[in-house]
Amino acid sequence: MTIRKTASDYSRSHEPIVWGLFSAGGVIVAFFIPALILLTSLLVQVGIADEAVLSFDRVQSFAQAWWGKLFILAVIALSLYHTVHRIHHGLHDVHIHIPDSLAIIIFYGGATVLSCLVFVWLLAIGW
Amino acid sequence: MTDMTMKVRVQRYRPEVDEQPWMQEFDVPYTEDTSVLEAIQFIKDELEPSLSFRWSCRMAICGSCGYMVNGEPKLGCKTFLRDYKDLEIASLENFPIERDLVADLNGFIEKLETIKPYIIRENEKDLDTSEPITEAFTQTPAQLSKYKQFSQCINCGLCYAACPQFGRNPEFLGPAALALAFRYNSDNRDQGSKERIPFLNAEEGVWSCTFVGYCSEVCPKSVDPAAAINQGKALSAADYGLNLISLAKKD
Amino acid sequence: MSTSEKTIYRKPYVQNQSASWWLKNKFYIWYMVREGTAIFVFLYALILMLGLLRLAQGEAAWNAWVASLSNPAYIVFHGIALIAAMYHVHTFFKMFPKVIVIRFGNWKMPESYLIAGQWVGFVVCTAVILGIGLFVGV
Numbered sequence: 001m002t003i004r005k006t007a008s009d010y011s012r013s014h015e016p017i018v019w020g021l022f023s024a025g026g027v028i029v030a031f032f033i034p035a036l037i038l039l040t041s042l043l044v045q046v047g048i049a050d051e052a053v054l055s056f057d058r059v060q061s062f063a064q065a066w067w068g069k070l071f072i073l074a075v076i077a078l079s080l081y082h083t084v085h086r087i088h089h090g091l092h093d094v095h096i097h098i099p100d101s102l103a104i105i106i107f108y109g110g111a112t113v114l115s116c117l118v119f120v121w122l123l124a125i126g127w
Numbered sequence: 128m129t130d131m132t133m134k135v136r137v138q139r140y141r142p143e144v145d146e147q148p149w150m151q152e153f154d155v156p157y158t159e160d161t162s163v164l165e166a167i168q169f170i171k172d173e174l175e176p177s178l179s180f181r182w183s184c185r186m187a188i189c190g191s192c193g194y195m196v197n198g199e200p201k202l203g204c205k206t207f208l209r210d211y212k213d214l215e216i217a218s219l220e221n222f223p224i225e226r227d228l229v230a231d232l233n234g235f236i237e238k239l240e241t242i243k244p245y246i247i248r249e250n251e252k253d254l255d256t257s258e259p260i261t262e263a264f265t266q267t268p269a270q271l272s273k274y275k276q277f278s279q280c281i282n283c284g285l286c287y288a289a290c291p292q293f294g295r296n297p298e299f300l301g302p303a304a305l306a307l308a309f310r311y312n313s314d315n316r317d318q319g320s321k322e323r324i325p326f327l328n329a330e331e332g333v334w335s336c337t338f339v340g341y342c343s344e345v346c347p348k349s350v351d352p353a354a355a356i357n358q359g360k361a362l363s364a365a366d367y368g369l370n371l372i373s374l375a376k377k378d
Numbered sequence: 379m380s381t382s383e384k385t386i387y388r389k390p391y392v393q394n395q396s397a398s399w400w401l402k403n404k405f406y407i408w409y410m411v412r413e414g415t416a417i418f419v420f421l422y423a424l425i426l427m428l429g430l431l432r433l434a435q436g437e438a439a440w441n442a443w444v445a446s447l448s449n450p451a452y453i454v455f456h457g458i459a460l461i462a463a464m465y466h467v468h469t470f471f472k473m474f475p476k477v478i479v480i481r482f483g484n485w486k487m488p489e490s491y492l493i494a495g496q497w498v499g500f501v502v503c504t505a506v507i508l509g510i511g512l513f514v515g516v
Binding site for chain 1: 395397410414416417419420422423425426429431433437441444447452453456457459464470471499507511512516
Protein backbone atom coordinates (compact mmCIF):
# COMPACT_ATOMS: atom_id res chain seq x y z
CA MET A 1 0.00 0.00 0.00
CA THR A 2 2.06 2.87 -1.29
CA ILE A 3 0.95 6.44 -0.96
CA ARG A 4 2.56 7.63 -4.15
CA LYS A 5 3.00 11.34 -4.56
CA THR A 6 1.66 13.19 -7.58
CA ALA A 7 2.63 16.50 -9.11
CA SER A 8 0.11 18.34 -6.94
CA ASP A 9 1.99 17.22 -3.82
CA TYR A 10 4.95 19.31 -4.94
CA SER A 11 5.11 23.09 -5.18
CA ARG A 12 7.42 25.13 -7.38
CA SER A 13 10.60 26.31 -5.67
CA HIS A 14 11.85 29.88 -6.09
CA GLU A 15 15.46 28.73 -5.93
CA PRO A 16 16.02 29.38 -9.70
CA ILE A 17 16.28 33.11 -9.06
CA VAL A 18 19.17 32.84 -6.64
CA TRP A 19 20.68 29.96 -8.59
CA GLY A 20 20.95 32.18 -11.67
CA LEU A 21 22.73 34.86 -9.63
CA PHE A 22 24.88 32.19 -7.97
CA SER A 23 25.94 30.77 -11.34
CA ALA A 24 26.71 34.18 -12.85
CA GLY A 25 28.62 35.07 -9.70
CA GLY A 26 30.54 31.81 -9.92
CA VAL A 27 31.72 32.71 -13.41
CA ILE A 28 32.78 36.21 -12.27
CA VAL A 29 34.63 34.87 -9.23
CA ALA A 30 36.38 32.21 -11.31
CA PHE A 31 37.57 34.49 -14.10
CA PHE A 32 38.27 37.74 -12.24
CA ILE A 33 38.83 37.30 -8.51
CA PRO A 34 42.28 35.64 -8.52
CA ALA A 35 43.73 38.40 -10.73
CA LEU A 36 42.04 41.07 -8.61
CA ILE A 37 43.42 39.62 -5.38
CA LEU A 38 46.89 39.75 -6.91
CA LEU A 39 46.40 43.26 -8.23
CA THR A 40 44.88 44.89 -5.17
CA SER A 41 46.38 42.99 -2.27
CA LEU A 42 49.49 40.95 -3.05
CA LEU A 43 51.71 42.13 -5.94
CA VAL A 44 52.25 45.65 -4.58
CA GLN A 45 52.37 44.56 -0.95
CA VAL A 46 55.11 41.95 -1.46
CA GLY A 47 57.09 44.36 -3.66
CA ILE A 48 56.64 42.80 -7.10
CA ALA A 49 54.65 45.74 -8.42
CA ASP A 50 55.19 49.44 -7.92
CA GLU A 51 53.13 51.43 -5.39
CA ALA A 52 52.01 53.70 -8.23
CA VAL A 53 49.70 50.89 -9.40
CA LEU A 54 47.36 51.70 -6.51
CA SER A 55 47.74 55.48 -6.60
CA PHE A 56 44.61 57.47 -5.81
CA ASP A 57 44.44 59.34 -9.12
CA ARG A 58 44.77 56.18 -11.14
CA VAL A 59 42.19 54.16 -9.28
CA GLN A 60 39.83 57.13 -9.06
CA SER A 61 39.90 57.68 -12.81
CA PHE A 62 39.13 53.99 -13.31
CA ALA A 63 36.17 54.22 -10.93
CA GLN A 64 34.99 57.40 -12.61
CA ALA A 65 34.82 55.80 -16.06
CA TRP A 66 31.47 54.20 -16.89
CA TRP A 67 33.13 50.91 -17.75
CA GLY A 68 35.07 51.00 -14.48
CA LYS A 69 31.85 51.51 -12.54
CA LEU A 70 30.19 48.67 -14.39
CA PHE A 71 33.12 46.35 -13.74
CA ILE A 72 33.32 47.20 -10.03
CA LEU A 73 29.55 46.81 -9.54
CA ALA A 74 29.38 43.54 -11.46
CA VAL A 75 32.35 42.00 -9.69
CA ILE A 76 31.34 42.96 -6.16
CA ALA A 77 27.60 42.37 -6.48
CA LEU A 78 27.83 39.02 -8.27
CA SER A 79 30.62 37.82 -5.96
CA LEU A 80 28.38 38.68 -3.02
CA TYR A 81 25.35 36.81 -4.41
CA HIS A 82 27.51 33.80 -5.27
CA THR A 83 29.17 33.57 -1.87
CA VAL A 84 26.10 34.23 0.30
CA HIS A 85 24.24 31.48 -1.56
CA ARG A 86 27.05 29.04 -0.90
CA ILE A 87 27.34 30.10 2.74
CA HIS A 88 23.57 29.75 3.17
CA HIS A 89 23.59 26.18 1.85
CA GLY A 90 26.82 25.46 3.70
CA LEU A 91 25.05 26.20 6.97
CA HIS A 92 22.42 23.56 6.07
CA ASP A 93 25.27 21.16 5.44
CA VAL A 94 26.68 21.58 8.95
CA HIS A 95 23.22 21.30 10.45
CA ILE A 96 22.95 24.94 11.51
CA HIS A 97 19.30 25.65 11.02
CA ILE A 98 18.03 29.12 10.15
CA PRO A 99 14.35 29.57 9.24
CA ASP A 100 13.96 30.16 5.51
CA SER A 101 12.34 33.58 5.80
CA LEU A 102 15.17 34.81 8.02
CA ALA A 103 17.79 33.30 5.70
CA ILE A 104 16.35 35.11 2.68
CA ILE A 105 16.55 38.43 4.50
CA ILE A 106 20.03 37.93 5.94
CA PHE A 107 21.73 36.42 2.94
CA TYR A 108 20.01 37.62 -0.22
CA GLY A 109 18.61 40.78 1.34
CA GLY A 110 22.04 41.49 2.78
CA ALA A 111 23.76 40.97 -0.56
CA THR A 112 21.22 43.31 -2.16
CA VAL A 113 21.77 46.01 0.48
CA LEU A 114 25.55 45.76 0.07
CA SER A 115 25.23 45.93 -3.73
CA CYS A 116 23.09 49.05 -3.40
CA LEU A 117 25.80 50.60 -1.21
CA VAL A 118 28.35 49.86 -3.93
CA PHE A 119 26.06 51.55 -6.45
CA VAL A 120 25.67 54.63 -4.27
CA TRP A 121 29.40 54.90 -3.55
CA LEU A 122 30.18 54.58 -7.27
CA LEU A 123 27.85 57.49 -7.91
CA ALA A 124 29.51 59.46 -5.13
CA ILE A 125 32.89 58.98 -6.79
CA GLY A 126 31.46 60.91 -9.69
CA TRP A 127 32.66 61.17 -13.25
CA MET B 128 50.50 -21.75 -0.38
CA THR B 129 49.75 -19.39 2.47
CA ASP B 130 46.07 -18.89 3.21
CA MET B 131 45.12 -15.25 3.56
CA THR B 132 42.54 -14.37 6.20
CA MET B 133 40.87 -11.04 6.72
CA LYS B 134 39.06 -9.64 9.71
CA VAL B 135 35.60 -8.74 8.50
CA ARG B 136 33.21 -6.77 10.70
CA VAL B 137 29.61 -6.99 9.64
CA GLN B 138 26.72 -4.87 10.83
CA ARG B 139 24.02 -6.90 12.54
CA TYR B 140 20.52 -5.75 13.37
CA ARG B 141 17.69 -8.10 14.30
CA PRO B 142 14.53 -6.04 14.79
CA GLU B 143 12.89 -8.68 16.94
CA VAL B 144 15.65 -8.58 19.58
CA ASP B 145 17.96 -5.62 18.92
CA GLU B 146 17.40 -1.97 19.83
CA GLN B 147 20.51 -0.83 17.98
CA PRO B 148 22.71 -2.16 15.21
CA TRP B 149 25.97 -3.77 16.36
CA MET B 150 29.11 -5.18 14.73
CA GLN B 151 30.04 -8.85 14.59
CA GLU B 152 33.56 -9.86 13.63
CA PHE B 153 34.56 -12.85 11.54
CA ASP B 154 37.81 -14.25 10.13
CA VAL B 155 37.29 -14.85 6.43
CA PRO B 156 39.77 -16.75 4.23
CA TYR B 157 40.21 -15.17 0.83
CA THR B 158 42.16 -15.33 -2.40
CA GLU B 159 43.02 -12.61 -4.85
CA ASP B 160 39.61 -12.78 -6.53
CA THR B 161 37.32 -13.00 -3.51
CA SER B 162 34.59 -10.38 -3.63
CA VAL B 163 32.86 -8.78 -0.65
CA LEU B 164 29.73 -10.66 -1.66
CA GLU B 165 31.59 -13.98 -1.62
CA ALA B 166 33.01 -13.06 1.79
CA ILE B 167 29.58 -12.56 3.34
CA GLN B 168 28.30 -15.67 1.57
CA PHE B 169 31.15 -17.57 3.25
CA ILE B 170 30.14 -16.08 6.59
CA LYS B 171 26.54 -17.13 6.07
CA ASP B 172 27.42 -20.61 4.81
CA GLU B 173 30.11 -21.47 7.35
CA LEU B 174 30.00 -19.12 10.34
CA GLU B 175 26.71 -17.31 10.90
CA PRO B 176 23.66 -18.70 9.06
CA SER B 177 21.36 -15.91 10.30
CA LEU B 178 23.23 -13.13 8.46
CA SER B 179 20.80 -11.47 6.02
CA PHE B 180 21.73 -9.62 2.85
CA ARG B 181 20.44 -9.05 -0.67
CA TRP B 182 22.23 -10.37 -3.73
CA SER B 183 21.39 -11.90 -7.08
CA CYS B 184 23.35 -11.74 -10.31
CA ARG B 185 26.90 -11.53 -8.91
CA MET B 186 27.87 -9.43 -11.92
CA ALA B 187 26.97 -5.80 -11.21
CA ILE B 188 23.82 -5.66 -13.30
CA CYS B 189 20.94 -6.45 -10.94
CA GLY B 190 21.69 -3.75 -8.37
CA SER B 191 20.83 -5.95 -5.36
CA CYS B 192 24.10 -6.12 -3.41
CA GLY B 193 24.70 -2.51 -2.40
CA TYR B 194 26.39 -2.11 1.00
CA MET B 195 28.68 0.34 2.78
CA VAL B 196 32.21 -1.07 2.57
CA ASN B 197 34.59 0.80 4.91
CA GLY B 198 32.26 3.78 4.78
CA GLU B 199 31.89 3.88 0.99
CA PRO B 200 28.82 2.76 -0.98
CA LYS B 201 29.81 -0.23 -3.11
CA LEU B 202 28.36 -3.24 -4.89
CA GLY B 203 29.48 -6.35 -3.00
CA CYS B 204 30.00 -8.36 -6.16
CA LYS B 205 32.25 -5.72 -7.67
CA THR B 206 34.42 -5.00 -4.63
CA PHE B 207 37.38 -7.21 -3.82
CA LEU B 208 39.09 -8.14 -0.55
CA ARG B 209 42.51 -7.85 -2.17
CA ASP B 210 42.06 -4.05 -2.13
CA TYR B 211 41.57 -3.86 1.64
CA LYS B 212 43.51 -4.54 4.83
CA ASP B 213 40.36 -5.09 6.87
CA LEU B 214 36.71 -4.82 6.13
CA GLU B 215 33.71 -3.22 7.72
CA ILE B 216 30.42 -3.90 5.97
CA ALA B 217 27.20 -2.09 6.82
CA SER B 218 23.84 -1.58 5.20
CA LEU B 219 23.43 1.38 2.84
CA GLU B 220 23.72 4.76 4.54
CA ASN B 221 20.72 7.10 4.69
CA PHE B 222 18.20 4.26 4.42
CA PRO B 223 16.47 2.67 7.41
CA ILE B 224 17.99 -0.70 8.30
CA GLU B 225 15.53 -3.52 7.82
CA ARG B 226 17.75 -6.34 9.10
CA ASP B 227 21.54 -6.81 9.09
CA LEU B 228 22.70 -5.62 5.66
CA VAL B 229 19.20 -5.27 4.20
CA ALA B 230 18.17 -1.64 3.75
CA ASP B 231 14.54 -0.49 3.56
CA LEU B 232 14.38 0.72 -0.04
CA ASN B 233 10.61 1.27 -0.22
CA GLY B 234 11.02 5.05 -0.25
CA PHE B 235 13.54 4.79 -3.05
CA ILE B 236 11.23 2.64 -5.20
CA GLU B 237 8.34 5.02 -4.59
CA LYS B 238 10.41 7.94 -5.81
CA LEU B 239 11.25 6.11 -9.02
CA GLU B 240 7.55 5.41 -9.54
CA THR B 241 6.55 8.98 -8.72
CA ILE B 242 8.38 10.65 -11.61
CA LYS B 243 6.50 8.67 -14.29
CA PRO B 244 9.33 6.54 -15.66
CA TYR B 245 7.66 5.54 -18.93
CA ILE B 246 7.08 6.94 -22.40
CA ILE B 247 4.19 9.39 -22.35
CA ARG B 248 2.49 10.35 -25.59
CA GLU B 249 0.09 13.24 -26.12
CA ASN B 250 -2.13 10.92 -28.10
CA GLU B 251 -2.80 7.93 -25.88
CA LYS B 252 -3.74 5.87 -28.92
CA ASP B 253 -0.03 5.81 -29.80
CA LEU B 254 0.55 3.44 -26.90
CA ASP B 255 -2.61 1.37 -27.28
CA THR B 256 -1.37 -2.21 -27.64
CA SER B 257 -4.80 -3.57 -28.49
CA GLU B 258 -4.52 -1.90 -31.87
CA PRO B 259 -2.14 -3.09 -34.58
CA ILE B 260 1.04 -1.07 -34.74
CA THR B 261 0.89 1.19 -37.76
CA GLU B 262 4.13 3.07 -37.30
CA ALA B 263 7.25 2.70 -35.20
CA PHE B 264 8.82 5.40 -33.07
CA THR B 265 12.10 5.96 -34.84
CA GLN B 266 15.20 7.12 -33.02
CA THR B 267 18.51 8.00 -34.56
CA PRO B 268 21.83 7.23 -32.84
CA ALA B 269 22.19 10.96 -32.18
CA GLN B 270 18.80 11.05 -30.43
CA LEU B 271 19.75 7.97 -28.41
CA SER B 272 23.03 9.53 -27.30
CA LYS B 273 21.13 12.36 -25.61
CA TYR B 274 19.82 10.09 -22.87
CA LYS B 275 21.55 6.71 -23.17
CA GLN B 276 23.96 7.27 -20.29
CA PHE B 277 21.05 8.06 -17.96
CA SER B 278 19.21 4.89 -18.98
CA GLN B 279 21.95 2.64 -17.59
CA CYS B 280 20.75 2.90 -13.99
CA ILE B 281 20.39 -0.46 -12.22
CA ASN B 282 18.50 0.99 -9.24
CA CYS B 283 21.17 -0.14 -6.79
CA GLY B 284 20.68 2.82 -4.45
CA LEU B 285 24.40 3.58 -4.00
CA CYS B 286 23.80 7.18 -5.10
CA TYR B 287 21.26 7.68 -2.30
CA ALA B 288 23.74 6.27 0.21
CA ALA B 289 26.25 8.75 -1.17
CA CYS B 290 24.02 11.81 -1.18
CA PRO B 291 24.25 13.90 2.01
CA GLN B 292 21.26 16.00 0.96
CA PHE B 293 19.13 12.84 0.88
CA GLY B 294 20.69 11.88 4.17
CA ARG B 295 19.50 15.15 5.68
CA ASN B 296 16.13 15.19 3.95
CA PRO B 297 14.54 11.86 2.96
CA GLU B 298 11.90 13.79 0.98
CA PHE B 299 14.53 14.72 -1.62
CA LEU B 300 13.67 12.82 -4.79
CA GLY B 301 17.34 11.96 -5.11
CA PRO B 302 19.88 11.17 -7.82
CA ALA B 303 18.43 8.04 -9.44
CA ALA B 304 14.84 9.30 -9.62
CA LEU B 305 15.88 12.69 -11.01
CA ALA B 306 18.28 11.12 -13.50
CA LEU B 307 15.45 8.81 -14.58
CA ALA B 308 13.07 11.75 -15.03
CA PHE B 309 15.74 13.50 -17.08
CA ARG B 310 16.24 10.29 -19.10
CA TYR B 311 12.61 10.29 -20.17
CA ASN B 312 12.46 14.04 -20.76
CA SER B 313 15.47 13.67 -23.07
CA ASP B 314 14.02 10.78 -25.04
CA ASN B 315 12.63 11.97 -28.39
CA ARG B 316 9.88 9.34 -28.24
CA ASP B 317 8.52 10.87 -25.05
CA GLN B 318 6.11 13.79 -24.96
CA GLY B 319 5.66 13.93 -21.20
CA SER B 320 8.16 16.62 -20.11
CA LYS B 321 5.30 18.84 -18.97
CA GLU B 322 4.13 16.12 -16.60
CA ARG B 323 7.56 15.58 -15.12
CA ILE B 324 8.77 19.17 -14.79
CA PRO B 325 6.80 19.81 -11.56
CA PHE B 326 8.92 17.14 -9.90
CA LEU B 327 12.14 18.79 -11.06
CA ASN B 328 10.87 22.25 -10.13
CA ALA B 329 10.13 21.38 -6.51
CA GLU B 330 12.43 22.02 -3.60
CA GLU B 331 12.51 18.23 -3.21
CA GLY B 332 13.40 18.02 -6.88
CA VAL B 333 16.62 19.32 -8.37
CA TRP B 334 16.79 22.26 -5.97
CA SER B 335 17.85 20.17 -2.97
CA CYS B 336 21.02 19.25 -4.82
CA THR B 337 24.19 21.17 -3.97
CA PHE B 338 26.32 19.29 -6.53
CA VAL B 339 28.36 17.37 -4.01
CA GLY B 340 28.90 14.96 -6.90
CA TYR B 341 29.52 11.88 -4.76
CA CYS B 342 26.54 10.15 -6.36
CA SER B 343 28.29 10.13 -9.73
CA GLU B 344 31.53 9.07 -8.08
CA VAL B 345 30.00 5.90 -6.59
CA CYS B 346 27.69 4.94 -9.46
CA PRO B 347 28.76 1.49 -10.70
CA LYS B 348 27.27 2.16 -14.14
CA SER B 349 28.71 5.64 -14.78
CA VAL B 350 25.23 7.09 -15.11
CA ASP B 351 26.47 10.46 -13.77
CA PRO B 352 23.24 11.47 -11.99
CA ALA B 353 24.92 14.70 -10.84
CA ALA B 354 25.12 15.80 -14.47
CA ALA B 355 21.46 14.90 -15.04
CA ILE B 356 20.32 16.84 -11.98
CA ASN B 357 22.34 19.92 -12.79
CA GLN B 358 21.23 19.92 -16.41
CA GLY B 359 17.79 19.60 -14.86
CA LYS B 360 18.48 22.79 -12.89
CA ALA B 361 19.05 24.67 -16.14
CA LEU B 362 15.79 23.25 -17.53
CA SER B 363 13.92 24.05 -14.35
CA ALA B 364 15.29 27.60 -14.26
CA ALA B 365 14.23 28.11 -17.88
CA ASP B 366 10.78 26.80 -16.99
CA TYR B 367 10.64 29.20 -14.04
CA GLY B 368 11.45 32.10 -16.35
CA LEU B 369 8.88 31.06 -18.93
CA ASN B 370 6.30 30.72 -16.20
CA LEU B 371 6.99 34.25 -14.98
CA ILE B 372 6.58 35.58 -18.50
CA SER B 373 3.26 33.81 -18.98
CA LEU B 374 2.12 35.00 -15.53
CA ALA B 375 2.98 38.55 -16.54
CA LYS B 376 1.20 38.10 -19.84
CA LYS B 377 -1.99 36.93 -18.14
CA ASP B 378 -2.17 40.20 -16.23
CA MET C 379 -12.83 -11.32 15.32
CA SER C 380 -12.17 -10.85 11.65
CA THR C 381 -9.90 -7.80 11.98
CA SER C 382 -6.34 -8.66 11.12
CA GLU C 383 -4.31 -9.06 14.28
CA LYS C 384 -1.02 -9.87 12.69
CA THR C 385 1.91 -8.87 14.80
CA ILE C 386 4.37 -6.92 12.73
CA TYR C 387 7.95 -7.75 13.61
CA ARG C 388 9.43 -5.09 11.35
CA LYS C 389 11.26 -2.33 13.17
CA PRO C 390 13.34 -0.48 10.62
CA TYR C 391 16.19 1.34 12.33
CA VAL C 392 16.23 4.90 11.08
CA GLN C 393 19.73 6.25 10.67
CA ASN C 394 19.72 10.04 11.08
CA GLN C 395 22.51 12.09 9.61
CA SER C 396 24.98 13.31 12.20
CA ALA C 397 26.34 16.86 12.01
CA SER C 398 29.83 15.44 11.45
CA TRP C 399 28.79 13.39 8.41
CA TRP C 400 31.23 15.22 6.20
CA LEU C 401 34.26 14.31 8.30
CA LYS C 402 33.84 10.62 7.54
CA ASN C 403 35.04 10.62 3.96
CA LYS C 404 37.71 12.40 1.91
CA PHE C 405 35.23 13.25 -0.85
CA TYR C 406 32.90 15.00 1.57
CA ILE C 407 35.77 16.90 3.21
CA TRP C 408 36.88 18.30 -0.14
CA TYR C 409 33.27 19.24 -0.87
CA MET C 410 33.16 21.25 2.36
CA VAL C 411 36.51 22.86 1.45
CA ARG C 412 35.01 23.83 -1.90
CA GLU C 413 31.98 25.36 -0.23
CA GLY C 414 34.23 26.97 2.38
CA THR C 415 36.12 28.94 -0.28
CA ALA C 416 33.00 31.12 -0.42
CA ILE C 417 33.78 32.52 3.03
CA PHE C 418 37.14 33.86 1.89
CA VAL C 419 35.79 35.27 -1.36
CA PHE C 420 32.94 36.90 0.59
CA LEU C 421 35.43 38.57 2.94
CA TYR C 422 37.48 39.75 -0.03
CA ALA C 423 34.36 41.25 -1.59
CA LEU C 424 33.83 43.14 1.68
CA ILE C 425 37.45 44.34 1.56
CA LEU C 426 36.89 45.60 -1.99
CA MET C 427 33.78 47.40 -0.75
CA LEU C 428 35.79 49.03 2.04
CA GLY C 429 38.37 50.15 -0.51
CA LEU C 430 35.62 51.61 -2.67
CA LEU C 431 34.25 53.54 0.28
CA ARG C 432 37.71 54.93 1.08
CA LEU C 433 38.10 55.88 -2.58
CA ALA C 434 34.85 57.82 -2.39
CA GLN C 435 36.06 59.51 0.79
CA GLY C 436 39.08 61.07 -0.90
CA GLU C 437 42.83 60.73 -1.28
CA ALA C 438 43.82 60.69 2.38
CA ALA C 439 41.32 57.98 3.25
CA TRP C 440 42.33 55.95 0.20
CA ASN C 441 46.06 56.14 0.95
CA ALA C 442 45.50 55.09 4.54
CA TRP C 443 43.48 52.10 3.36
CA VAL C 444 46.14 51.07 0.83
CA ALA C 445 48.80 51.35 3.53
CA SER C 446 46.73 49.09 5.79
CA LEU C 447 46.81 46.35 3.16
CA SER C 448 50.52 45.91 3.90
CA ASN C 449 49.64 44.68 7.36
CA PRO C 450 50.97 41.09 7.62
CA ALA C 451 47.54 39.84 8.73
CA TYR C 452 46.02 41.17 5.51
CA ILE C 453 48.81 39.64 3.41
CA VAL C 454 48.30 36.23 5.04
CA PHE C 455 44.53 36.53 4.55
CA HIS C 456 44.88 37.46 0.90
CA GLY C 457 47.35 34.63 0.30
CA ILE C 458 44.81 32.18 1.71
CA ALA C 459 42.02 33.90 -0.23
CA LEU C 460 44.01 33.49 -3.44
CA ILE C 461 44.43 29.77 -2.80
CA ALA C 462 40.73 29.49 -1.95
CA ALA C 463 39.77 31.38 -5.11
CA MET C 464 42.00 29.12 -7.23
CA TYR C 465 40.35 26.04 -5.74
CA HIS C 466 37.00 27.56 -6.69
CA VAL C 467 38.30 28.08 -10.24
CA HIS C 468 39.47 24.45 -10.45
CA THR C 469 36.22 22.95 -9.16
CA PHE C 470 33.93 25.37 -11.02
CA PHE C 471 35.62 24.60 -14.34
CA LYS C 472 35.11 20.86 -13.71
CA MET C 473 31.44 21.34 -12.83
CA PHE C 474 30.54 23.59 -15.75
CA PRO C 475 30.81 20.89 -18.51
CA LYS C 476 28.36 18.76 -16.51
CA VAL C 477 25.72 21.44 -16.83
CA ILE C 478 26.39 22.68 -20.36
CA VAL C 479 26.69 19.79 -22.79
CA ILE C 480 27.79 20.56 -26.34
CA ARG C 481 26.64 18.03 -28.84
CA PHE C 482 26.80 17.75 -32.62
CA GLY C 483 24.63 14.81 -33.62
CA ASN C 484 26.24 11.72 -32.17
CA TRP C 485 29.39 13.49 -30.99
CA LYS C 486 29.59 14.95 -27.51
CA MET C 487 32.38 17.44 -26.86
CA PRO C 488 34.65 15.81 -24.26
CA GLU C 489 34.56 17.50 -20.88
CA SER C 490 38.33 17.96 -21.04
CA TYR C 491 37.94 20.32 -24.02
CA LEU C 492 35.50 22.50 -22.06
CA ILE C 493 37.75 22.47 -19.01
CA ALA C 494 40.79 23.41 -21.09
CA GLY C 495 38.80 26.13 -22.87
CA GLN C 496 37.81 27.69 -19.56
CA TRP C 497 41.41 27.69 -18.34
CA VAL C 498 42.44 29.46 -21.57
CA GLY C 499 39.75 32.05 -20.86
CA PHE C 500 41.04 32.35 -17.30
CA VAL C 501 44.59 33.01 -18.47
CA VAL C 502 43.36 35.61 -20.95
CA CYS C 503 41.22 37.41 -18.36
CA THR C 504 44.02 37.36 -15.80
CA ALA C 505 46.49 38.71 -18.38
CA VAL C 506 44.09 41.49 -19.37
CA ILE C 507 43.35 42.50 -15.79
CA LEU C 508 46.99 42.43 -14.73
CA GLY C 509 48.10 44.01 -18.00
CA ILE C 510 45.75 46.95 -17.65
CA GLY C 511 46.08 47.09 -13.88
CA LEU C 512 49.85 47.06 -13.74
CA PHE C 513 50.83 48.94 -16.88
CA VAL C 514 48.16 51.16 -18.40
CA GLY C 515 48.53 54.76 -17.33
CA VAL C 516 51.09 54.08 -14.59
